[in-house]
Every structure is written in structure tokens, then in C-alpha cells.
Amino acid sequence: GENVEQHPSTLSVQEGDSAVIKCTYSDSASNYFPWYKQELGKRPQLIIDIRSNVGEKKDQRIAVTLNKTAKHFSLHITETQPEDSAVYFCAASLYNFNKFYFGSGTKLNVKP
Amino acid sequence: GAVVSQHPSRVICKSGTSVKIECRSLDFQATTMFWYRQFPKQSLMLMATSNEGSKATYEQGVEKDKFLINHASLTLSTLTVTSAHPEDSSFYICSAYTMNEQFFGPGTRLTVL
Secondary structure, eight states: OOOEEEEOSEEEEETTSOEEEEEEESOTTOOEEEEEEEOTTSOOEEEEEEETTOSEEEETTEEEEEETTTTEEEEEEOSOOGGGOEEEEEEEEETTTTEEEEOOOEEEEEEO | OOOEEEEOSEEEEOTTOOEEEEEEESSSOOSEEEEEEEOTTSOEEEEEEEETTSOOEEOTTOOTTTEEEEEEETTEEEEEEOSOOGGGOEEEEEEEEETTEEEEOOOEEEEEO
């Protein structure tokens, strides 16, 4: 099955700095890569996603890049704010969204 | 966005009892729902894929007789933890896929004494 690895496990940045979280996946058949934000005690919320036919996608302060050859994708958050503090999960999906496999998560702490 | 609910949000039970968790898609029909388990400060582990009108597909290492899944309608999937033990204590989250996005339920915190 698919194996998704995520780094780092924790990340502390100063408010206004950028944050980068990286994930790798093992199955070249994966074709959809969402990123989720989960605040303490709450459900995961989709923040951005990318499909395998695109190399980069941006939504305001958040961007995701995908390198299919190397099988890795990254989340970039610019101008971080304290409210960005949360756990972020990457995921990879096989077989046209039928199954999602999650990375181990990154706890982002944005210090004011 | 689409709304997925779970019930109960918290449950405490004695060891050896069974617990049923419901997952409902409130404003859409879901032929497929997913059940995840999340340990404290850890990731979501896919347990099984729940398919309406057919048997669930379990991930490797997940005991299907321990975690019974029933997807009786297009809006309801249930997970029953049978003969629960303290090691089954965890946060269980369901999700459903629609509109090219996966929507999660709020989760159920299960504590087995």
C-alpha cells in the first residue's frame, strides 16, 4: 500500500516568517494530494490540494508544490500568523480518491 | 461545504462491552465513507472503507470482527467496536467524499475502562 512520510514533526517559526512542510509518497499511482489543518480537538479541514497533472498551486498565503518524478510534495505558508498554529497533515490518494493515506503530521507553532 | 456528523462525540464504556458510532452525511449522499483512528498527537490511520450496500474493505492489520462496519444507507455508516478493551481507546473519525473533497466528521472519543 501507499506510504506517506512527513517532515518535520514539529516546526516553530516567528510570526511573519515562512513555513515549509515536506511529504514523500511511495506509490506512483497516487494522483491527488490534499493538505489538512487540524486544530486541537477538532476535525481535519482541507486547506489546499493538488492533482498530479499540476506542479504548483497557490491560494493566498498557502502554496503546494508537487514533484512527481521524485514523488514528493510540499506545503508552503508565507507571512505566518499565530492562527496558523495547528497540526498539518499531508495525504496521498490512490485509485481516483477511493483511499486516503496520511502523513504523520507536523505541529506548527507560530510565535507572536 | 458538505456536513458530516458523528454520534456520540464522547463515550466511556466498560471493558468487554460493545460501542456503536454513527457517521452521517447530512446534506449529501455518500456511497463511500471512511473510518479512521487517531491516537494522541499522531496521524489518522485509515481503518476501513465503508461501501453502501456491500461489505466494508478493511486495511491490513485491522480486525474486521473487532470493528464491525455497516453502511446501510447512502447517508449512514456505523462502526461497532465489539468487546472493547482499554487498548481500543482512541479518537475515531469518519469521512465522506463528495464534490471532489473529503469531509470529516467531528470525531468520537472512545474511552474503555
